[in-house]
Amino acid sequence: MASLDWRFLLFFGLLWFGFSAAQVPVLLSSYSHPETWLRPYDWAYLRVDLPPWFSSMVVTFVSNVNIDKDSARLVPKSKLPVICLKSGSPPLLDISSTYPTDLLLTFPLNGSFGAFYNLSSLDLCIPFQENLTLTLTNEQISPGVLYFGFFNGLGPERTQSKMISRGQAYKFSARINVEGCTTSTIWGPYCNQTIDSPFCSETSIFKNVRNLLGSQLYHRIGSLNHPVSSKSRLGGVVVRKQEASNASSVFVTAESLITCNNSFQSSCIGYGEFKYYSLDIVGMTSQFTIMATEFKLSGMLLMCYARYNAMPLHTTYDYSADISKDSLIVKSPKIGRWYIAVQAVNQSSTYSNSSVCFSFMWQLQECLDGKAGVNCTWDLHKLQRIPRRGSGVPYESYYLPVDENESITSSPFSMESLLSNASVNNVSWTYFSLEIPPGAAGANMHVQLTSNTQVNYELFARYGGMASIDNWDYYANSTSSRNGSMISVIDDSDKGQINFYILYPREGTWSFGLKNTPETRQKSETAMSIALVGCPRHCSSNGDCRYSVEGSGFTFISYCWCDRDHGGFDCSDVLVTRQGHIWQSIFLIASNAAAILPAYSALRQKAFAEWVLFTSSGISSGLYHACDVGTWCVLSFRVLQFMDFWLSFMAVVSTFIYMTTIDESLKRSIHTCMSIFTALLAVTGATRSANITLVVAIGTLGLIVGWLLEYSTTNRFRCYSLPELHLNMPERWLSVRNWFHNLINTLRRRFRWLYLLSGFVALAAAAISWKLETNQSYWIWHSLWHITIYTSSFFFLCSTVLKSTDEDEQPHYELTRQNSASRLE
Template sequence: MAALDGRLLLLFGLLFVGFSAGQEPVLLSSYSHPETWLRPYDWAYLRVDLPPWFSSMVVTFVSSVNIDKDSVSHIPKSRLPVICLKGGSPPLPDFSGTYPTNLLLNLPLNGSFGAFHNLSGLDLDLCIPFQANITLALTNEQISPGVWYFGFFNGLGPERTQSKMISRGQAYMFSIRINVEGCTTSTIWGPYCNQTMDMPLCSESAIYKKERNLLGMPSYSGTDSRKTHLVHNNFLAVGNPVVGKQEASNGSVFVMAESLITCNNSFESSCVGYGELKYYSLDIASMTSQFTIMVTKFKSNQTLSMGNSSDSGGMLLMCYARYNAIPLHTVYDYSADISRGSLTVKSPKMGRWYIAIQASNQSSTYSNSSVCFSFMWQLQECLDGKAGVNCTWDSCLLQRVPRRGSSVPYESYFLPTEENESIKSSFFSLEPLLSNSSVNNVSWTYFSLNIPPGTAGANMHVQLTSDTKVNYELFTRYGGLPSIDAWDHYSNGTGSSNGSMISVIDDSDDGQINFYILYAREGTWTFGLKHTPESREKYETTMSISLVGCPRHCSSNGDCRYSVEGSGFTFISYCWCDRDHGGFDCSDVLVTPQGHIWQSIFLIASNAAAILPAFSALRQKAFAEWVLFTSSGISSGLYHACDVGTWCALSFRVLQFMDFWLSFMAVVSTFVYMATIDDASKRAIHTCMSIVTALLAVTGATRSANIALVIAIGILGLIVGWLLEFTTTNRFRCWFPQELHLNMLERWQSMKAWFYDLVNTLRKRFRWLYVLSGFVALAAAAISWKLETNANYWIWHSLWHITIYTSSFFFLCSTVSKSTIEDQQQGYELTRQNSASRLE
């Protein structure tokens, strides 16, 4: 019975292993953005979280436009709709001038990214134009796990944040769905969950050094021994740890300098054929000075080597290391032949590191054999308060303090954990925290902080102020210790280097360090301050690191606003600039002061053209139309005075509604006036039209389609007025029912008489030269409306004022009043009677 149970257990184990090795990726999460219309210069964001065990991300994007590669170069950036992708923070493709035009043209528009194996390593916004239907597949060999942001933009450039009364251009619809797939077992990995990930066992031990070599470290006296424990991560199984060597000291004072984590693999289970890859992973949870990978033993069927390649018979063990993604023999971050030496990575980033071991044979002697090996993976971690290689430099942890009374949810600043007395100020004294040791008269001091989740839409503001010129160099790095060779942002008071930061440098600053990191990634940031040892006594410097909504307070040229991206998790701040400025921080001057004056004059003074139709209406005693045109001109002038920032008599929304509604009513009333009906009928038509135009003005006043709708409504009112007039005066008679008894010839004569009467009435009703001039002016108004853009809005909209009021003037002058027609008819009858009497 026991033997049967053993066989069943073995069978179950084999089935489980077979299932794990051949499993298919499963759906982990799904994200979507519903159908959304992007007006000109509108944008939207969507956050996607990729867990460490994801295998691929499939993106399905649908839009109302299809832009091919050939037409991309011919479309201005200000009109180009694009979808962008960036890791860690929302994309800003139009900010730094590093717009990836070449990448935009070379990326595939369907399928997989193929040869792009390291998209996560590019510090660029990956952008492609809108497509009618596009599907992209990104695997964990191409992008790393973590937070990714999709950005959808209808036009790029500094005008994107400029406040505009009317945005002319094409609106586009888009929707997106993102499926994230992954493996269900931690030991299975790869894009198709077909690669085995082995688990090394790790132990931790302490390294002691004499106090004189490490100033200021906490000291311990007496006998102490190393402690060992198991370091847990997603790929390390619970088991027997590798116990470190016991060491003790008596009679001398030692300090704990750093912690050494050692990971080893199983020699018996680590066998690989020539040319094959075997994968391992390790999580680095804190700042690490370096890690080293070295082989301890490897052998084939014919030879045994203890790390000496001279006895290995031409066998090599290549080691490939890659941060946050699986390495390949063609794509990796670091590589070395560990059969001849070791692989050392200085200041590695926090997170998951993957290594791949590949066996190769320089000779054909053992080409069909496999290689078994064991390696040692050592991580050197400094204890609290120390950092850098050999744990030489001081490190300070900064804690986040929310800013009181802020309207932006994530505004805060960072202070040292012991700076409790200055919690009300965002600045802290720098010199007491500086390292007091040096190497070659150079010292480093590190400051670490954590950006909380959901705040990637904030901006990090870094300031150093001093009573004298600052002699510091500041290096910034995300996820790891910065150095001269590895950094993300750099500033020394006189210059800076990085496309995703705004440096605030002025001649009067005397070398002060002041810059913003735009949309700082959530996670751990480290600032490395390079200085001289005498900086502790020579200078008095304060430092401030804070999270703010908008850089430079939008340069005092706009308002700081924030929105929530599509998943509802991240707040994203942005500047909404005034009419004259644009750009991410409203520092780009789009309209000069002199140009602003001329634009104000044109937009306001052009409404004086309303005097023409108002005077014509008053001259013809059409008092309702006179009030309407006068009010329309005044409200339009007040609205544009407020729009350009001159003076606001009422709120902007009220003035906008009054301007558009009265303009619509002026156009409609012009057509209604051309039908000379009685006042009761005219009041009824005006009431109906006022309701419809008010709805147009309040629901979408700036829509381009409104001009056609208003003209159509006016023509409809004119036709209804004519019908009422002809019906009332019996001028419109239906000849068919009454003349049914007539023969065909008589009916034809009756039709000709009716048509002649209609043409004669229309000829007498209007002055056709004025009608023609009115239509010419109306066509010019329509052309002006169509040609309006953000850049030339002021000139074409001013011409729109002049032409639309001029067309109303011509239409009012073209109408002959009913009393004038009757007087002409009476005069004609009297003349005919006098002629008849003289003949008698």
């Protein structure tokens, strides 16, 4: 018997150990961004999905730069590399009110977030670190979609078209591991907290009478319970739904009341301990209420904490109440999972060593039949998404209501037939709901109301729940709008419209509440349109709308690519004025006239190949900059850019080769090799700052090779054997001294040294101008580059003294005729 008991103990011990081991968080998913170089003003995004049962997320970030808290304040925003996190939609720093430097004093740059619990609306940025590890738990952030943004520089110049890309490039890589619990009843950062689900049932509330042929009369008015005919899932609990049978006169179901109760016997906790529950809300609802039904102890409090999408704590929660005295009421709750924590608080030391049992009731009021509001008074219309045909952006679409015959109305749709007939205190509400599909968080939502008179509507928008005066994310009327991530396009003098964009809206359910007076529908004709568009305001007609795909390949992100004079997320920021644009165009185009100097010098010395090269270089550069500033494009931009940089590189190289006096066939060979190499430079990265160094090095190499070839053809070396070298040492040193003396004399005769030194000074000035080019000062320094590089070529051409014809002529030898006859004589 004792052995049998021992076996049972061993069996249950192993079972308990296996159960405990199974509750260790497991890896759910892993996301990674490969090693990437971010050039100045470049950016990249990465989407991470956090399921409802996730426990923690570990972010590992590696880069080649480390910006601490002190140095971050000294770095301009335009040069600051940052990593940003935002829940629900991609971070858009152009409109974000959160700046990287605001968080540096308190934000931990490594490890967990510690006391940073309330991060449900995550929107923050931190500078790049060499090694950064962050741990975020489900007590700190909510499940759903999280976006990472990697930016090298902030500001309106980020979207400005740039001919050059000067500045520091940074390398980074990121890896995100998401861990979670294996069962839905276990929760917490370490999967060590048990969550209970109460038992729920549904009751229909009837408020209006409708006569139907062949129906049976129901005699009771008010709240009726019916036999269970179907079941649905709500928060992991079985919810019973009722359906009325056919009747001659039935009550229209205007509201559904879902009631959930916990088990009194299993809901016992010690004083100060917590008991956790989860409840799911799957649709738009007016409110829910939590009240205690069995709990009566003097000196005791039954605190109830409610939190959306995260576990509530006694210091972090969305709503709280002492349900032993009052009910906890949450109006217009968001769709999703709500977590409830119940804590028994002892106000005295009377019951300090015992436990207390309790029961509570959770009631959810849900409107049916296209109704909304606390009393289901207002009309609710669901909008259907219609993809826009022929659009260049994948998610562009518009939303329309569907009438009773399931036919789609036109866009924009008329409002008068959709407005609620009822009113309370001379105020009427009409609601619209729509769905933003997965992967479309990188689009922009355009909402517009137009009227033939002044618009007397107030529009409230909210994500994930019913919009109201007390709960809204965006608000707009005919004169103003509120919220940082919404832009309005209303003219102050135009009172006949409400027109705004919601930038990068979150995926999921959105509601729009329209508040008006009953007289509004009688005095005006109003039309409404809601659409998903690529870029707001069509990039203000100052750029092109483009889109990219974030790192996971699931979300398309649209953005504006502005012209040379504008920037910002919608190209509305003027970076270069009209007058400044004219002066920049004049400088960039007219400065190429400096090519006349080397072209004239080459023509004067009958160097026709160099004359063609310098002339073509000046013309192509002028045409390229005329196209770049928006004046006129004779060819495509890419072709003109290649021609400009390639011919400029060749002009520098040809100048150095011209300074040699080798045979023309050898010059052609060197020219061919250099033209291939410079063409590769112009194609693979024409605007790289290192190109000027490479081109000068190539030209110098060509000059040295030419001199070596020239010297090898005009001088002969004698190779001495070792004994002969020792015997003829004085003669050897004399030969070396004569060789060096002849070399100095040759160099003195070959160049005009004043021109040569001037050429090197001009070349150094050109290199400095190239190095100092930035996005803001590009026009002045690049104009000086044109002038100095052509001037240096002019001086180098003038410094070269061509070999005289007499030096190249070799003595001619001729056989002398001899009179052989005289000898015979």
